[in-house]
Amino acid sequence: MAIAGAIIGAAVGGWMNDRYGRRTAILIADFLFLIGAVIMASAPSAPLLIVGRIFVGLGVGMASMTSPLYISEASPAKIRGALVSTNGFLITGGQFLSYLINLAFTKAPGTWRWMLGVAGLPPIVQFILMFGLPESPRWLFRKGREEEAKAILRKIYPVDEVEQEILDLKESVEAEIREEGSSEKINIIKLLQTKTVRRGLTAGVGLQVFQQFVGINTVMYYSPTIVQLAGFASNRTALLLSLVTAGLNAFGSIVSIYFIDRTGRKKLLIISLLGLVISLGVLSGVFHETTSHSPVVSSVETSHFSNYTCPDYSSAANSATWDCMKCLKASSPHCGFCASPTNKLLPGACLISNDTVKKQCHDESRLWYTRGCPSKYGWLALIGLALYIIFFSEEIEKMLEVRALHWRFWEKSDEPKEKSQEV
Known part of the structure; x- marks a missing residue:
């Protein structure tokens, strides 16, 4: 239900970003997440707990598509890529922190209520801090609030660069508005018949779809349960071992950031997929052995x-x-x-x-x-789980690969470069 809420949140977030601005969308996402955390922590029954999950999903979906957009539009060009990548790294770092917090509450009265309720603190902090941050200059330009946008850009860029940035942004926004107001309709079929567009679309969408089909959400949400199914009885032990896997997720993100420009996106992606197959095979073998013996x-x-x-x-x-x-x-x-x-x-x-x-x-x-049975191969399941997390940890870079692959297809395509660039 959280994922279902995230789908709706991401869809509505796009409209809300254009209508009310990036900062407002993030503030609304924080509010939704806070409401969800309060409902979950105080839920007297499972149905209300599910309602809380939906609210959390709405906030997650809206924030997931707004935050990178806001960062890219409200940060200096020189560090824009690093900040967007840092956002992805902090997501995995946040997962590590959440397991650490859960571990601390395993002995507390109310256990899971504290675990879910404490999730309301980050949105409160972010909600307050967002009032000290500016709106996206690009969105302000689109809304005709040029003076506000220029004032923000003057705070972001050095004096010798700001005028050129203002000019570039103005031209870019005006070009977008002209395209939107054009009476010429886009021929989707004709676009899909263009090799460059078709290959780029297939690579981009396919990469995102299969990234989810390998089961990362199941592993991250249920890693304590997976550890227990592998033969570790204690809830505390399961959370502690899940903390290690979440730490490996953050570590893998750092490693992939280092290797992505040295080995190339395609090679790193192939290595990642082969590693996922092997690690899932190890997990399957361990679980089969555990259940049959x-x-x-x-x-x-x-x-x-x-x-x-x-x-x-x-x-x-x-x-x-x-x-x-x-x-x-x-x-x-x-x-x-x-x-x-x-x-x-x-x-x-x-x-x-x-x-x-x-x-x-x-x-x-x-x-x-109560979940899994004793097994002498439990440690192999932990290795399989750790390898799975490490090999998957190119999540941040796969977002960049979408763009990188598109331009590779453009460079190798038979279309004239001017035509491809225009498309």
Whole structure:
């Protein structure tokens, strides 16, 4: 639902940017995100929690398309690329910080309410600070507020450069307005028949689509769950290990920034995709091994907790064939696996899943599993997850690759350069 909200937020954000300005759009995105965080933290039920997620998604979608636009239009040309790339790096850095905050709240009363509610602080800070920043000079020029735009440009650029920047911006905006007011209609079919346009469009759109199809959102949202599925029982341990993967995401962004101009976009992209295939293969293999070779359920161990035996296990005709995975799949009610105190890979107990049973299991120095089962290959899953994050971390640079690939196709195309440039 957060992603669905982000789709709507990005679509509405485009219109809002043109109508009310970049700064106003960011302020509205902050407000939506704050409302979403408050709703989530105070949600008495799952439906209201989902409503909060939608509000957060609206804010994320609007901010995701507005922030790079605002940065590119309100920053000096010399550092514009660096600032846009820094924005992407800070996204991955923010993910790392969020896992760190979650780790701090694992022992706090209310746990997840604090984790979700604290997300309301950054939009408050940004909302206040945005009043100290100027509107986009380009948007002001388009709205006929030239004097305001010139005043902002004089603050951004040195005295010897500002007049030329004002002239360039004015000419660019006037050219845009003339194109918009032209009576000549764009022939979409004719454009798509142009090799340059078609190749650039295919590369740009395809890159963004497949970037999502490899499952990055699932990994970033559910990495603690993935860690638990790999055989790590503790919520705190899962969050701590997820913190490492989020840190690797930020580290990978720095590494890719360094290599992108040295190895080339295409080569880096191919290496990244091959790495993703390998790391996902490792994860698949580990999960298959975990589910097909999980510890068996022992009737002796289970009878040790006689008052809390899983009902499905008690009534099963062939309970001797039960293992940890079958125990976790029990549905009436949900059950958990209490591992052997000697070795987590030895036969354990299949019990009703609740806080009382969990505490009793822990009191006997046993591990309590409700999502994944004990496995000796869990560390391989962590390696696979870490490699996946590192290889994917060209997210910032892939945005730049869209432009770079388009111009490569233009340079290699059969179209005259003047015609391609015009298109």
